[in-house]
Amino acid sequence: MKLHQLRALLAICESGSIQEASRILHISQPSLSRSIKDLESELGVHLLVRSNRGITLTVYGEHLLSRARLILAEVRRAKDEIETLKGRTSGHITIGVSPVTPSSQFVNCLARFSARHPKVSIQIEELRPNKLIEGLREGRLDLVLTSHGGVRQLEGFRAVELYLQPGALAVRKGHPQRHLNSLAELRELMWILPDTFEDSPVSKLFSDCGLAPPENVMVCSSLVMYLELALRTDSVSFWSMRHMTLSNLSERLDVLEVSEQVPGFVFSLISREAELLTQAANILAEDILYEFQGNPCANPL
Structure with a gap:
């Protein structure tokens, strides 16, 4: 197993095609294909599957890819370390x-x-x-x-x-329930979170209060869409106070003054x-x- 073979596998998977990978690596397509075939022969398994949808990894390829990323990253770090030892x-x-x-x-x-x-x-x-x-x-x-x-x-x-x-719970300006100050009452509303409920600090808040999670929770990892949903729906959203300050969100959202201690990040x-x-x-x-x-x-x- 050679480094250039691992680089070829990584480039093909990240680019989605042999043609694009050959351009990125500055080698010919036949040479790139030969590197993969030699690697497959050495391992005795198929790593890639070619179809009308493009190139996909076999289960063997998926396992090798994660190792290839780690190996190539370590090689880069080793080179950086040598340069540092040279005084640079x-x-x-x-x-x-x-x-x-x-x-x-x-x-x-x-x-x-x-x-x-x-x-x-x-x-x-x-x-x-x-x-x-x-x-x-x-x-x-x-x-x-x-x-x-x-x-x-x-x-x-x-x-x-x-x-x-510090964290904050907020709703859009003009929200009909913006005066609610109890987590038990807010639980009945729709919620929107940037992470799954289990991974959010909000989960501990509900647990500490002995409350079941909200039944209507939307998860949105896109920050732009998260903001749009918070501004356009009647959802309760979760923010860091720093984010509220930097983005002037306090002019567009009302921070809820709940009796419970809102967790931070x-x-x-x-x-x-x-x-x-x-x-x-x-x-x-x-x-x-x-x-x-x-x-x-x-x-x-």
Whole structure:
């Protein structure tokens, strides 16, 4: 099994065709097809299926693809590490963030890091919390800033709590039930959440109050559509107070003054153990921890 074969498999799967993959990798289509055939012969299984719908992975291909992503990411990190040992802090760091707007401290930290290390390229990807963890496991992400509720159970990763963003329940301006202040009453309304109910801090709110979940819950991971639905329907929506401030949502939504304590978003920095990160990624991780806690050796969750 060779690296160029894994790169070929990854390029074909991500582009959806051999023609596009050959263009991306700058090799001929016959050479690309031969790489895949040689890999299939070595493994004794078919990895790809060609049909009128395009190219799809077999079950063997799906398992190998996740490993290929991780292997190629490790090769990239190894090259970055060698460059660092040569005295050049360079390389590439991919950071995953939740759609809830990160704090200004995090943004300022990234700006200072980029100014100090101009040869380190930074890529920021916005994904839902579960997708962030998946990207971390597959090696596509180096660092993750997320409000994912299950960070304490992530074996093999280090997770450090950074900050809390207060949360708020809101309804559109002019909502007929905007004066309700009891969770039990609000439970009867339609709800819209950016994550599944089980993954949302709202689930703990209902559980702590001894209430069953709302019966009518819509989940929308698109932030733009989430906003549109919150503004155009009679749904109860869940927001971070920072998001409300930055987007001037308080002019378009009414924050509900409920008697119960509305949960917030606890943000954590998650990564693999320090020895598995490149030096550049370690430097940025320590910068972020120091920014929020004044101590780069903060205790993990």
